[in-house]
Amino acid sequence: VTIQAVAERAGVSTMTVSNVVRGGGKMSQETRQAVMQAIRDLNYVPNLAAQSLASAGAATLGLIYHNPQNAFLSAMLVGALNAAASRGAQLVVRDCRERTYENAESSLRSLVRSGSRALLVAPPFCELIMGTPLVAELGVPIASVSSGGLLSDISTVRVDDRAAAQAMTELLIRRGHHRIGYIAGPALHFSSGARLEGYRDAHAAQGLPLAPELLTEGDFSFDSGLVAARRLLDLPEPPSAIFGSNDDVAAAVVSVALQRNMSLPRDLSVAGFDDTPIAVKIWPPLTTVRQPISDMAERAAGLLIDAVRHPERARVVDEIMPFEIIERASTATRSA
Amino acid sequence: VTIQAVAERAGVSTMTVSNVVRGGGKMSQETRQAVMQAIRDLNYVPNLAAQSLASAGAATLGLIYHNPQNAFLSAMLVGALNAAASRGAQLVVRDCRERTYENAESSLRSLVRSGSRALLVAPPFCELIMGTPLVAELGVPIASVSSGGLLSDISTVRVDDRAAAQAMTELLIRRGHHRIGYIAGPALHFSSGARLEGYRDAHAAQGLPLAPELLTEGDFSFDSGLVAARRLLDLPEPPSAIFGSNDDVAAAVVSVALQRNMSLPRDLSVAGFDDTPIAVKIWPPLTTVRQPISDMAERAAGLLIDAVRHPERARVVDEIMPFEIIERASTATRSA
DNA sequence: CTGAAAGCGCTTACAG
DNA sequence: CTGAAAGCGCTTACAG
Numbered sequence: 135v136t137i138q139a140v141a142e143r144a145g146v147s148t149m150t151v152s153n154v155v156r157g158g159g160k161m162s163q164e165t166r167q168a169v170m171q172a173i174r175d176l177n178y179v180p181n182l183a184a185q186s187l188a189s190a191g192a193a194t195l196g197l198i199y200h201n202p203q204n205a206f207l208s209a210m211l212v213g214a215l216n217a218a219a220s221r222g223a224q225l226v227v228r229d230c231r232e233r234t235y236e237n238a239e240s241s242l243r244s245l246v247r248s249g250s251r252a253l254l255v256a257p258p259f260c261e262l263i264m265g266t267p268l269v270a271e272l273g274v275p276i277a278s279v280s281s282g283g284l285l286s287d288i289s290t291v292r293v294d295d296r297a298a299a300q301a302m303t304e305l306l307i308r309r310g311h312h313r314i315g316y317i318a319g320p321a322l323h324f325s326s327g328a329r330l331e332g333y334r335d336a337h338a339a340q341g342l343p344l345a346p347e348l349l350t351e352g353d354f355s356f357d358s359g360l361v362a363a364r365r366l367l368d369l370p371e372p373p374s375a376i377f378g379s380n381d382d383v384a385a386a387v388v389s390v391a392l393q394r395n396m397s398l399p400r401d402l403s404v405a406g407f408d409d410t411p412i413a414v415k416i417w418p419p420l421t422t423v424r425q426p427i428s429d430m431a432e433r434a435a436g437l438l439i440d441a442v443r444h445p446e447r448a449r450v451v452d453e454i455m456p457f458e459i460i461e462r463a464s465t466a467t468r469s470a
Numbered sequence: 471v472t473i474q475a476v477a478e479r480a481g482v483s484t485m486t487v488s489n490v491v492r493g494g495g496k497m498s499q500e501t502r503q504a505v506m507q508a509i510r511d512l513n514y515v516p517n518l519a520a521q522s523l524a525s526a527g528a529a530t531l532g533l534i535y536h537n538p539q540n541a542f543l544s545a546m547l548v549g550a551l552n553a554a555a556s557r558g559a560q561l562v563v564r565d566c567r568e569r570t571y572e573n574a575e576s577s578l579r580s581l582v583r584s585g586s587r588a589l590l591v592a593p594p595f596c597e598l599i600m601g602t603p604l605v606a607e608l609g610v611p612i613a614s615v616s617s618g619g620l621l622s623d624i625s626t627v628r629v630d631d632r633a634a635a636q637a638m639t640e641l642l643i644r645r646g647h648h649r650i651g652y653i654a655g656p657a658l659h660f661s662s663g664a665r666l667e668g669y670r671d672a673h674a675a676q677g678l679p680l681a682p683e684l685l686t687e688g689d690f691s692f693d694s695g696l697v698a699a700r701r702l703l704d705l706p707e708p709p710s711a712i713f714g715s716n717d718d719v720a721a722a723v724v725s726v727a728l729q730r731n732m733s734l735p736r737d738l739s740v741a742g743f744d745d746t747p748i749a750v751k752i753w754p755p756l757t758t759v760r761q762p763i764s765d766m767a768e769r770a771a772g773l774l775i776d777a778v779r780h781p782e783r784a785r786v787v788d789e790i791m792p793f794e795i796i797e798r799a800s801t802a803t804r805s806a
Numbered sequence: 807c808t809g810a811a812a813g814c815g816c817t818t819a820c821a822g
Numbered sequence: 823c824t825g826a827a828a829g830c831g832c833t834t835a836c837a838g
Contacts, residue, residue: 135583136831147809152833161807179576183530183585184831186519187814194519203747208544215565224584227563229551240515247471248518248560356751385751392753411539415692415721416752417728472815483825488817497823520815523830 186249196250205410213431252438275441282325299332310468315373359386375403399466418463480508522585530560532586541746549767588774611777618661635668646804651709695722711739735802754799
């Protein structure tokens with residue numbers, strides 16, 4: 135069942151069918167009705183590959199990321215898929231094996247070459263390609279989610295990571311915690327730096343000294359959180375609260391604490407970042423910074439679809455979405 | 471940079487370039503070298519949409535599923551993506567909003583129409599379309615992962631869910647548990663039925679009576695696990711162990727128990743199914759049935775790619791992969 | 807408001 | 823071992 139079959143059945147040209155399918159074009163009600171009927175009768179479904187080849191309206195978005203097991207990525211995928219589905223776009227997903235510029239470059243080129251008219255790039259790839267000649271060479275709009283900072287030539291939808299981390303740290307300080315351990319993310323992600331700044335800002339704002347031994351670095355993985363948590367809890371003077379830079383890392387802290395028979399949140403307050411599903415699947419559920427990842431991805435994908443359909447209006451934007459501090463049972467006022 | 475540009479630079483026809491790109495064909499070493507060099511010089515990347523349109527070798531697989539937030543689906547995605555990447559295939563992913571036959575049908579038709587040469591269908595869609603005329607109408611090989619049973623006209627890669635559930639239940643019985651709560655999955659999934667059978671088999675095999683009040687049903691979600699766990703623990707004579715039919719449900723049991731200040735595994739043993747990431751991100755880590763979801767998906771996708779490339783050998787297969795019982799800290803011998 | 811023609815970048819027979 | 827031709831299903835200007 136091709137567009138031609140539909141055209142014949144409806145007694146019009148393929149061009150008219152194409153117009154009806156894409157929703158645009160002006161035509162008499164009857165023609166449109168006839169075409170719709172033929173489409174229904176024949177059970178016609180457009181061939182996206184052909185649409186894309188003919189370099190058409192069917193915006194197909196390319197998405198690259200690393201480690202799809204990750205909850206952040208799952209959420210991002212959901213959002214992008216939603217935007218694509220609700221707006222008739224196609225999503226092509228590509229897993230980049232390594233977090234290197236070279237990997238990102240070859241995946242991105244292939245995607246564009248294969249019909250992607252816009253690109254959604256997950257961290258840390260957006261940081262990696264930002265500002266390089268590649269961005270212009272690709273020649274399509276590019277957007278990212280949760281980049282952790284403004285990206286000169288890539289649109290971004292993010293929260294104010296620095297302010298969010300500051301707000302969370304201040305919450306902990308208000309709860310009476312003076313020694314707050316921090317588990318930073320990997321340097322490759324701009325968001326790691328921004329969140330760390332926020333942690334520092336809070337100390338400065340509240341006149342609390344920064345204790346260097348309370349600062350550790352992980353790579354956003356649960357296992358790295360385990361290591362960092364042990365180091366922190368083994369300190370001669372351990373922290374009374376630990377802020378992990380994402381939920382997986384915070385969950386690792388909870389795990390280590392429970393394993394040591396500590397009672398949470400009495401003996402230790404724990405906070406995370408993202409509000410991914412795991413935040414409420416562990417006990418005690420995590421106090422965390424809610425970052426609407428799916429919505430952000432949906433918005434970013436929407437931006438791209440708009441840019442593809444209305445190139446004249448397209449431009450690089452930096453959208454900041456609101457974050458929310460969610461206090462759950464993993465934090466409490468410091469016990470005297 | 472099209473295939474033509476490469477052909478000109480290498481001084482051959484596009485057909486020869488095409489042959490080199492797809493790896494097949496017989497040609498002199500020099501021609502091949504020249505073409506490869508031209509490809510490198512020009513940074514040529516084939517246009518998958520065009521390949522697909524020309525109804526070519528570039529196997530593109532369509533994948534439909536529901537609720538990508540789910541750990542099972544993430545793992546499945548990873549596996550499929552791996553297979554696709556390592557074998558030069560393209561993966562197009564489609565989220566089916568509702569778990570209905572109609573939804574599956576329209577998504578599947580669209581996928582095929584748009585160039586998918588084979589389909590990977592997640593539960594419960596494989597159960598939904600199995601045995602219907604649609605399968606033949608689609609006209610492409612279809613495979614599923616973890617279907618929970620043999621599917622007449624769809625290839626499947628699965629574990630023996632019944633035997634796995636029996637093995638887990640027997641482990642619990644051997645640990646001294648006589649009253650084992652069970653939280654079944656939704657009826658739509660064949661695996662729910664199979665696992666429940668396994669739970670029963672174990673009781674029969676060990677000469678243990680089945681207590682109907684110990685049987686509850688969830689829908690594989692964490693929240694449904696919360697409800698079921700409360701019901702079970704509120705019983706006049708509560709179970710000393712609870713077996714959840716997936717890890718999310720088991721995590722919910724752990725959560726409810728900890729919330730009630732029970733000490734795990736002393737007061738309650740908990741077991742799950744799947745060995746998804748959450749199994750080791752909670753404390754105590756879950757005893758569970760390890761089902762190699764990613765590998766299974768990779769295998770299923772590989773089967774499909776083979777079927778596309780060698781249609782003459784293609785047939786419906788039912789592959790059973792080994793499961794593994796992983797005992798972690800969430801289970802223990804029943805305390806007297 | 808509707809249509810005929812050319813073309814998107816590739817591959818598939820079919821020749822040579 | 824290599825190439826010229828036709829065609830995959832659609833869309834984009836351009837006419838009428």
